[in-house]
Amino acid sequence: MARFDMVAFDCDGVLVDSELATCKVLAAMLCELGWNITLQETYSAFVGRLVRDEIPMIEQRIGRPAPPDFYQQFVARRNAALAQGVAPVRNVAAAVERLHAAGMKFCVASGADRPKMELTLGKTGLRPWFEGRMFSGMEVARTKPAPDVYLQAAQVMGVAPERCLVVEDTPTGITAARAAGMTVYGYAELMDAQLLLEAGAERVFDDMAQLPALALA
Known part of the structure:
Protein backbone atom coordinates (compact mmCIF):
# COMPACT_ATOMS: atom_id res chain seq x y z
CA MET A 1 0.00 0.00 0.00
CA SER A 18 9.72 33.45 -7.69
CA GLU A 19 11.80 34.12 -4.59
CA LEU A 20 14.65 35.93 -6.36
CA ALA A 21 12.39 38.45 -8.10
CA THR A 22 10.41 39.04 -4.92
CA CYS A 23 13.53 39.56 -2.82
CA LYS A 24 15.01 41.97 -5.37
CA VAL A 25 11.92 44.15 -5.05
CA LEU A 26 11.92 43.98 -1.28
CA ALA A 27 15.65 44.72 -1.01
CA ALA A 28 15.25 47.78 -3.24
CA MET A 29 12.35 49.07 -1.15
CA LEU A 30 14.20 48.53 2.12
CA CYS A 31 17.22 50.37 0.75
CA GLU A 32 14.91 53.23 -0.18
CA LEU A 33 13.92 53.37 3.49
CA GLY A 34 17.56 53.56 4.56
CA TRP A 35 18.21 49.91 5.38
CA ASN A 36 21.21 49.01 3.23
CA ILE A 37 20.37 45.33 3.07
CA THR A 38 21.88 43.04 0.45
CA LEU A 39 19.91 40.64 -1.72
CA GLN A 40 21.36 37.64 0.14
CA GLU A 41 20.50 39.18 3.50
CA THR A 42 16.96 39.81 2.27
CA TYR A 43 16.66 36.22 1.13
CA SER A 44 17.86 34.90 4.49
CA ALA A 45 15.68 37.23 6.55
CA PHE A 46 12.40 37.13 4.64
CA VAL A 47 11.97 33.94 2.60
CA GLY A 48 9.20 31.89 4.16
CA ARG A 49 7.79 34.88 6.02
CA LEU A 50 4.99 37.31 5.17
CA VAL A 51 6.33 40.80 4.58
CA ARG A 52 3.09 42.13 6.06
CA ASP A 53 3.94 40.46 9.38
CA GLU A 54 7.52 41.70 9.36
CA ILE A 55 6.73 45.42 9.20
CA PRO A 56 7.34 45.92 12.96
CA MET A 57 10.81 44.42 12.53
CA ILE A 58 11.45 46.66 9.52
CA GLU A 59 10.36 49.71 11.49
CA GLN A 60 12.64 48.75 14.36
CA ARG A 61 15.54 48.38 11.93
CA ILE A 62 14.99 51.74 10.19
CA GLY A 63 14.12 53.54 13.42
CA ARG A 64 10.84 55.04 12.30
CA PRO A 65 7.38 54.02 11.05
CA ALA A 66 7.22 52.57 7.57
CA PRO A 67 5.06 54.43 5.05
CA PRO A 68 1.37 53.57 5.58
CA ASP A 69 1.14 52.03 2.12
CA PHE A 70 4.46 50.15 2.31
CA TYR A 71 2.91 46.69 2.08
CA GLN A 72 0.52 47.70 -0.71
CA GLN A 73 3.40 49.21 -2.66
CA PHE A 74 5.45 46.06 -2.12
CA VAL A 75 2.65 43.87 -3.47
CA ALA A 76 2.19 46.10 -6.51
CA ARG A 77 5.91 46.22 -7.32
CA ARG A 78 6.34 42.50 -6.64
CA ASN A 79 3.46 41.58 -8.93
CA ALA A 80 4.80 43.86 -11.66
CA ALA A 81 8.17 42.12 -11.44
CA LEU A 82 6.61 38.66 -11.51
CA ALA A 83 4.39 39.61 -14.44
CA GLN A 84 7.53 40.30 -16.48
CA GLY A 85 8.42 36.64 -16.18
Whole structure:
Protein backbone atom coordinates (compact mmCIF):
# COMPACT_ATOMS: atom_id res chain seq x y z
CA MET A 1 0.00 0.00 0.00
CA ALA A 2 1.32 3.44 -0.91
CA ARG A 3 2.24 5.63 2.03
CA PHE A 4 0.58 8.82 0.75
CA ASP A 5 -2.78 9.74 -0.75
CA MET A 6 -1.91 13.34 -1.64
CA VAL A 7 1.04 15.62 -2.28
CA ALA A 8 0.62 19.21 -1.07
CA PHE A 9 3.08 21.64 -2.63
CA ASP A 10 4.15 24.97 -1.26
CA CYS A 11 4.19 27.47 -4.13
CA ASP A 12 7.10 29.93 -4.01
CA GLY A 13 10.41 28.13 -4.34
CA VAL A 14 8.73 24.73 -4.76
CA LEU A 15 6.54 25.12 -7.84
CA VAL A 16 7.67 28.52 -9.12
CA ASP A 17 11.07 30.17 -9.00
CA SER A 18 9.72 33.45 -7.69
CA GLU A 19 11.80 34.12 -4.59
CA LEU A 20 14.65 35.93 -6.36
CA ALA A 21 12.39 38.45 -8.10
CA THR A 22 10.41 39.04 -4.92
CA CYS A 23 13.53 39.56 -2.82
CA LYS A 24 15.01 41.97 -5.37
CA VAL A 25 11.92 44.15 -5.05
CA LEU A 26 11.92 43.98 -1.28
CA ALA A 27 15.65 44.72 -1.01
CA ALA A 28 15.25 47.78 -3.24
CA MET A 29 12.35 49.07 -1.15
CA LEU A 30 14.20 48.53 2.12
CA CYS A 31 17.22 50.37 0.75
CA GLU A 32 14.91 53.23 -0.18
CA LEU A 33 13.92 53.37 3.49
CA GLY A 34 17.56 53.56 4.56
CA TRP A 35 18.21 49.91 5.38
CA ASN A 36 21.21 49.01 3.23
CA ILE A 37 20.37 45.33 3.07
CA THR A 38 21.88 43.04 0.45
CA LEU A 39 19.91 40.64 -1.72
CA GLN A 40 21.36 37.64 0.14
CA GLU A 41 20.50 39.18 3.50
CA THR A 42 16.96 39.81 2.27
CA TYR A 43 16.66 36.22 1.13
CA SER A 44 17.86 34.90 4.49
CA ALA A 45 15.68 37.23 6.55
CA PHE A 46 12.40 37.13 4.64
CA VAL A 47 11.97 33.94 2.60
CA GLY A 48 9.20 31.89 4.16
CA ARG A 49 7.79 34.88 6.02
CA LEU A 50 4.99 37.31 5.17
CA VAL A 51 6.33 40.80 4.58
CA ARG A 52 3.09 42.13 6.06
CA ASP A 53 3.94 40.46 9.38
CA GLU A 54 7.52 41.70 9.36
CA ILE A 55 6.73 45.42 9.20
CA PRO A 56 7.34 45.92 12.96
CA MET A 57 10.81 44.42 12.53
CA ILE A 58 11.45 46.66 9.52
CA GLU A 59 10.36 49.71 11.49
CA GLN A 60 12.64 48.75 14.36
CA ARG A 61 15.54 48.38 11.93
CA ILE A 62 14.99 51.74 10.19
CA GLY A 63 14.12 53.54 13.42
CA ARG A 64 10.84 55.04 12.30
CA PRO A 65 7.38 54.02 11.05
CA ALA A 66 7.22 52.57 7.57
CA PRO A 67 5.06 54.43 5.05
CA PRO A 68 1.37 53.57 5.58
CA ASP A 69 1.14 52.03 2.12
CA PHE A 70 4.46 50.15 2.31
CA TYR A 71 2.91 46.69 2.08
CA GLN A 72 0.52 47.70 -0.71
CA GLN A 73 3.40 49.21 -2.66
CA PHE A 74 5.45 46.06 -2.12
CA VAL A 75 2.65 43.87 -3.47
CA ALA A 76 2.19 46.10 -6.51
CA ARG A 77 5.91 46.22 -7.32
CA ARG A 78 6.34 42.50 -6.64
CA ASN A 79 3.46 41.58 -8.93
CA ALA A 80 4.80 43.86 -11.66
CA ALA A 81 8.17 42.12 -11.44
CA LEU A 82 6.61 38.66 -11.51
CA ALA A 83 4.39 39.61 -14.44
CA GLN A 84 7.53 40.30 -16.48
CA GLY A 85 8.42 36.64 -16.18
CA VAL A 86 8.83 33.83 -13.70
CA ALA A 87 10.06 30.31 -14.37
CA PRO A 88 8.81 27.01 -13.02
CA VAL A 89 11.10 25.20 -10.61
CA ARG A 90 13.40 22.84 -12.52
CA ASN A 91 11.70 19.57 -13.52
CA VAL A 92 8.53 20.32 -11.56
CA ALA A 93 6.17 20.24 -14.57
CA ALA A 94 7.25 16.72 -15.47
CA ALA A 95 6.97 15.65 -11.83
CA VAL A 96 3.39 16.93 -11.56
CA GLU A 97 2.48 15.21 -14.81
CA ARG A 98 3.84 11.91 -13.49
CA LEU A 99 1.88 12.25 -10.25
CA HIS A 100 -1.27 12.91 -12.26
CA ALA A 101 -0.66 9.91 -14.50
CA ALA A 102 -0.25 7.71 -11.42
CA GLY A 103 -3.57 8.90 -9.98
CA MET A 104 -2.01 10.77 -7.06
CA LYS A 105 -4.02 13.70 -5.70
CA PHE A 106 -2.09 16.95 -5.37
CA CYS A 107 -2.70 20.59 -4.51
CA VAL A 108 -0.85 23.80 -3.68
CA ALA A 109 -1.04 25.28 -0.18
CA SER A 110 0.82 28.57 0.07
CA GLY A 111 1.26 31.22 2.70
CA ALA A 112 0.95 33.76 -0.12
CA ASP A 113 -2.18 35.47 -1.36
CA ARG A 114 -4.29 33.86 -4.08
CA PRO A 115 -3.63 36.55 -6.75
CA LYS A 116 0.10 35.91 -6.43
CA MET A 117 -0.40 32.16 -6.82
CA GLU A 118 -2.66 32.65 -9.82
CA LEU A 119 -0.12 35.02 -11.41
CA THR A 120 2.95 32.86 -10.93
CA LEU A 121 1.29 29.54 -11.72
CA GLY A 122 -0.25 31.14 -14.79
CA LYS A 123 3.04 32.58 -16.01
CA THR A 124 4.79 29.23 -15.64
CA GLY A 125 2.06 27.17 -17.32
CA LEU A 126 1.36 25.20 -14.14
CA ARG A 127 -2.00 26.74 -13.30
CA PRO A 128 -4.19 24.21 -15.22
CA TRP A 129 -2.87 21.44 -12.97
CA PHE A 130 -3.99 23.31 -9.86
CA GLU A 131 -7.34 24.85 -10.80
CA GLY A 132 -9.72 24.23 -7.90
CA ARG A 133 -6.81 22.99 -5.80
CA MET A 134 -5.23 26.24 -4.64
CA PHE A 135 -5.23 27.07 -0.93
CA SER A 136 -3.98 30.37 0.47
CA GLY A 137 -2.77 31.04 3.98
CA MET A 138 -4.26 34.52 3.64
CA GLU A 139 -7.75 32.95 3.52
CA VAL A 140 -7.59 31.03 6.80
CA ALA A 141 -7.44 32.25 10.40
CA ARG A 142 -3.66 31.87 10.68
CA THR A 143 -1.06 31.50 7.99
CA LYS A 144 2.17 29.54 8.20
CA PRO A 145 3.82 28.55 10.55
CA ALA A 146 0.35 27.69 11.83
CA PRO A 147 -1.10 24.52 10.22
CA ASP A 148 -4.41 26.04 9.10
CA VAL A 149 -3.83 26.14 5.33
CA TYR A 150 -2.62 22.54 5.23
CA LEU A 151 -5.51 21.32 7.35
CA GLN A 152 -7.95 23.15 5.06
CA ALA A 153 -6.33 21.58 2.00
CA ALA A 154 -6.60 18.08 3.47
CA GLN A 155 -10.24 18.60 4.45
CA VAL A 156 -11.31 19.97 1.08
CA MET A 157 -9.37 17.31 -0.81
CA GLY A 158 -10.81 14.57 1.39
CA VAL A 159 -7.50 13.20 2.64
CA ALA A 160 -6.45 12.42 6.21
CA PRO A 161 -3.54 14.65 7.30
CA GLU A 162 -1.37 11.66 8.16
CA ARG A 163 -1.73 10.46 4.55
CA CYS A 164 -0.42 13.74 3.12
CA LEU A 165 3.08 14.43 1.88
CA VAL A 166 4.06 18.11 1.95
CA VAL A 167 6.89 19.55 -0.14
CA GLU A 168 8.37 22.67 1.47
CA ASP A 169 11.55 24.70 1.10
CA THR A 170 11.55 26.78 4.30
CA PRO A 171 11.56 26.06 8.04
CA THR A 172 8.38 28.13 8.39
CA GLY A 173 6.49 25.89 5.97
CA ILE A 174 7.92 22.73 7.47
CA THR A 175 6.73 23.83 10.90
CA ALA A 176 3.24 24.39 9.51
CA ALA A 177 3.03 20.99 7.85
CA ARG A 178 4.39 19.16 10.89
CA ALA A 179 1.84 20.93 13.09
CA ALA A 180 -0.87 19.63 10.73
CA GLY A 181 0.30 16.08 11.36
CA MET A 182 1.70 15.63 7.86
CA THR A 183 4.97 14.21 6.56
CA VAL A 184 7.29 16.83 5.08
CA TYR A 185 10.06 16.43 2.52
CA GLY A 186 12.33 19.42 2.15
CA TYR A 187 13.20 20.71 -1.32
CA ALA A 188 16.79 21.87 -0.99
CA GLU A 189 18.02 22.93 -4.42
CA LEU A 190 18.50 26.50 -3.17
CA MET A 191 17.99 26.14 0.58
CA ASP A 192 20.30 24.71 3.25
CA ALA A 193 19.42 21.00 3.51
CA GLN A 194 20.56 20.75 7.12
CA LEU A 195 18.35 23.70 8.06
CA LEU A 196 15.33 21.92 6.57
CA LEU A 197 16.14 18.69 8.41
CA GLU A 198 16.53 20.56 11.69
CA ALA A 199 13.12 22.18 11.12
CA GLY A 200 11.53 18.73 10.91
CA ALA A 201 11.71 17.53 7.32
CA GLU A 202 11.79 13.74 7.22
CA ARG A 203 14.15 13.82 4.26
CA VAL A 204 15.47 16.31 1.73
CA PHE A 205 15.98 16.18 -2.02
CA ASP A 206 17.32 18.67 -4.54
CA ASP A 207 15.72 17.73 -7.88
CA MET A 208 11.98 17.61 -8.59
CA ALA A 209 12.65 14.72 -10.94
CA GLN A 210 13.10 12.63 -7.79
CA LEU A 211 9.70 13.52 -6.33
CA PRO A 212 7.37 11.04 -8.09
CA ALA A 213 9.39 8.06 -6.90
CA LEU A 214 9.49 9.47 -3.37
CA ALA A 215 5.77 10.25 -3.27
CA LEU A 216 4.53 7.06 -4.88
CA ALA A 217 6.66 4.61 -2.90
